[in-house]
Amino acid sequence: MSPSAITPPGGSEASVSLSEVGEFALIARVTTDRRQPASTLLGPGDDAAVVAAPDGRVVACTDVLVQGVHFRLDWSTPEQVGRKAAAANLADVAAMGAVPTALLVGLACPPSTPVDQLEALADGLWAEASSAGAGVVGGDVASASTIVVSVTALGSLQGREPVTRSGARPGDVIAFAGRLGFSAAGLAVLGRGFRSPAALVNAHRSPEPPYAAGPQAAAAGATSMIDVSDGLLADLAHVARASDVVLDLRSAAFTVPDKLSEIAGALGADPLEWILTGGEDHALVATFGADTVLPEGWTAVGHVTDGAPQVLVDGVPHEGPAGWEHFHGP
Amino acid sequence: MSPSAITPPGGSEASVSLSEVGEFALIARVTTDRRQPASTLLGPGDDAAVVAAPDGRVVACTDVLVQGVHFRLDWSTPEQVGRKAAAANLADVAAMGAVPTALLVGLACPPSTPVDQLEALADGLWAEASSAGAGVVGGDVASASTIVVSVTALGSLQGREPVTRSGARPGDVIAFAGRLGFSAAGLAVLGRGFRSPAALVNAHRSPEPPYAAGPQAAAAGATSMIDVSDGLLADLAHVARASDVVLDLRSAAFTVPDKLSEIAGALGADPLEWILTGGEDHALVATFGADTVLPEGWTAVGHVTDGAPQVLVDGVPHEGPAGWEHFHGP
Structure with missing residues (x-):
């Protein structure tokens, strides 16, 4: 990719769309220079990631956020949307009594989406994941008419039994x-x-x-x-x-x-x-x-x-x- | 939900939309009577699932399929779309040298989507997962203008090292x-x-x-x-x-x-x-x-x-x- 391809005459990089840089360039941009936690045994860049599951079990959950339903880009920055998408899943892991270890992100968005918005979204995902001790270990991006962010979180129970919804007892x-x-x-x-x-x-x-x-x-x-x-x-x-x-x-x-x-x-x-x-x-x-x-x-x-x-x-x-x-x- | 609510006069259940039955009823429909593999320690129905990771590591990857980009419902049945979405991810797990254990599914779709289409999609996901030895352990559904299926697959390396993209050597x-x-x-x-x-x-x-x-x-x-x-x-x-x-x-x-x-x-x-x-x-x-x-x-x-x-x-x-x-x- 030549510099001129990402900086049109008179324009700024902020106006470059996903369709202009391409899927693989986007993935390279949002995955380089990220600090993975020790639990990430193999990070992004292969067919799949490998994450530590020290006690032989992994906690896993998925949440979907849709533009216009769960967030509005005139009310929230893309980074805040990323944080929110991560938080919804990391909280589910915590609610099992587990410590979050990793996120995977399935993103669908219009080809016209500015790359800087997607980078900010990734920054938000990373910031929230890091605050909980987790890394972003994988993902995929595809074109769609609206932005859909599907996040999967993994976690470790650290040897404890999961805390479910079904254990409340009279007197508690x-x-x-x-x-x-x-x-x-x-x-x-x-x-x-x-x-x-x-x-x-x-x-x-x-x-x-x-x-x-x-x-x-x-x-x-x-x-x-x-x-x-x-x-x-x-x-x-x-x-x-x-x-x-x-x-x-x-x-x-x-x-x-x-x-x-x-x-x-x-x-x-x-x-x-x-x-x-x-x-x-x-x-x-x-x-x-x-x-x-x-x-x-x-x-x-x-x-x-x-x-x-x-x-x-x-x-x-x-x-x-x-x-x-x-x-x-x- | 009363029977009349899902079978309108003169109509069939096939015409009932997701917005008519609701999110939780859909989840109940697509998760009941499924046979989970032994690796599913805690299946759907809680904040997160728990999946066995016998060698202390878990392989994980995510793929996104979008209606009109990856599938057309006039060319494929919803069950075939489900199979395809599962297969894309299960193959990524296999490509690491791992055995698939679990799928999680993030689904975005219009509220008007017929429930029988979503049940067929779930049937396809289940059929493909089962053929690879995995279960569908969790998911989420949200409303969007088009159908987006984001699938995460987990797998077990069974004690082996992951096979990555970077190990090819001259002479191989x-x-x-x-x-x-x-x-x-x-x-x-x-x-x-x-x-x-x-x-x-x-x-x-x-x-x-x-x-x-x-x-x-x-x-x-x-x-x-x-x-x-x-x-x-x-x-x-x-x-x-x-x-x-x-x-x-x-x-x-x-x-x-x-x-x-x-x-x-x-x-x-x-x-x-x-x-x-x-x-x-x-x-x-x-x-x-x-x-x-x-x-x-x-x-x-x-x-x-x-x-x-x-x-x-x-x-x-x-x-x-x-x-x-x-x-x-x-």
């Missing part, structure tokens, strides 16, 4: 770690055409899941765990069903952060509603035996009882939508 | 296993508006990679290996560059199958061109030390020499396009 305490309601508040702000407060808007643009809290909860003996991607009530409903228990939250146990109550006041919204039903913060919520000393960063917010599986708030079903489902079934 | 023999040119011939047939011969058309619709040949080559001491996804010459070019060698194919070593020569005659095409440049058959091509007894199913078709990295046919560069690149760079 419900606790969460991380932030709740911040992304929903940020989305509400953006939806009104505002760009601040930055803390909330950025929480929507790229969440900050408490990755370390997952393995810590597992080590402390968490009986069940899930990450809050669709909303606390919606995600706890999966735990209630899988565990065949009632999960009863105590609304007074949630301390509403000042940032949430301030902006809720300004927008005429209920901050507790954001906390209970807002998705995409990727907080972790888990159950622990009643006698368990909760690890640092975990806050008790309810308890588990016997009965037909459901999620209650202060002993009664919560009114209104519980959270987000992509395809609304009956 | 080049050999392949599987079919070459069949998919390209099938595509040529379909492109002329024909639907037969079935063997070629079906080869394009769903390839039949020689999965077992990968681990067998590795066990026999293959020095490099790659799967033929873009075309034999195009993919060997990666090996030539990574190994810093010349790969010289001998055209007379390729036996042109009768099916290819017959249809090439009818279409006025050169069957050797399909063999050298046709993609998507996912044959495996590898290099072996000159004294290696090739495993069954492998055919020697050239040798490795010293020099500036390139691929030759009968000692000279091949004229014409070498294969398929999604985004054509300069």
Whole structure:
């Protein structure tokens, strides 16, 4: 590729599209000079990568983000989209009690997509993966009419048993770690055409899941765990069903952060509603035996009882939508 | 979900869309009653799956297929698309010398997509995965304007070292296993508006990679290996560059199958061109030390020499396009 091919007369490299540089040049650009963690035994550049799985098992999950559905490039930078796509998956790994080791990225995008956007997306994926101790070990790119980012995350259980959704038992305490309601508040702000407060808007643009809290909860003996991607009530409903228990939250146990109550006041919204039903913060919520000393960063917010599986708030079903489902079934 | 919701009056279940049944009902439909292999320690239904990695390492790769680019639903059934998406990834695992263990699937599709199409796609993914000994252990579905299938495959090296693209040495023999040119011939047939011969058309619709040949080559001491996804010459070019060698194919070593020569005659095409440049058959091509007894199913078709990295046919560069690149760079 000659320099003139990537810098048209009067233009800048920023305007170069994927179709101009080609698939392999893009892959070379986004994979060179990256520092792989020790768990990456063979990185990008071959038919497949090889990743360490020290205890003979690997945790694996996949999440798909679509432009216009999960992100808007006028609301988020490509780097934030990359961080968000990585975070959604890394949080799933953490919710099993595992430590993330690797990401693989399947990207579909229009041939006209500027290469600098794709490099920024890769930077975001790398930054978030690195923050969780993982590397980006592989991927693929194909042309499509809209941007679709499909991320697979791998992780290591470090010899522990996975913490599933099905282990909550009557008498257990419900606790969460991380932030709740911040992304929903940020989305509400953006939806009104505002760009601040930055803390909330950025929480929507790229969440900050408490990755370390997952393995810590597992080590402390968490009986069940899930990450809050669709909303606390919606995600706890999966735990209630899988565990065949009632999960009863105590609304007074949630301390509403000042940032949430301030902006809720300004927008005429209920901050507790954001906390209970807002998705995409990727907080972790888990159950622990009643006698368990909760690890640092975990806050008790309810308890588990016997009965037909459901999620209650202060002993009664919560009114209104519980959270987000992509395809609304009956 | 009531029965009436999935069978409208006078209609059939075939006409029900994803948006009518919802994301979670779809996932339930495509995951129930599947037989997982022993390597699936925890299957779908939680934040992540857990897959066995017996030798403490996992092979992982991702491939993206896009409607209108990699498949057409008027040319292929959804089940064939599923098989093809799985095969592309499982072949990458085999090309490392590994045995496939698991697939994860990121699916983006319009909410109007009929559920029976998605079930058939899942059936195809499952059928192909099962044929290679793997299970489908996880996935995600999101709405998008076109169908994008992103598949991640995991595999086990069974204690062997991975066979990369960089190990070819001067003096080595080049050999392949599987079919070459069949998919390209099938595509040529379909492109002329024909639907037969079935063997070629079906080869394009769903390839039949020689999965077992990968681990067998590795066990026999293959020095490099790659799967033929873009075309034999195009993919060997990666090996030539990574190994810093010349790969010289001998055209007379390729036996042109009768099916290819017959249809090439009818279409006025050169069957050797399909063999050298046709993609998507996912044959495996590898290099072996000159004294290696090739495993069954492998055919020697050239040798490795010293020099500036390139691929030759009968000692000279091949004229014409070498294969398929999604985004054509300069």
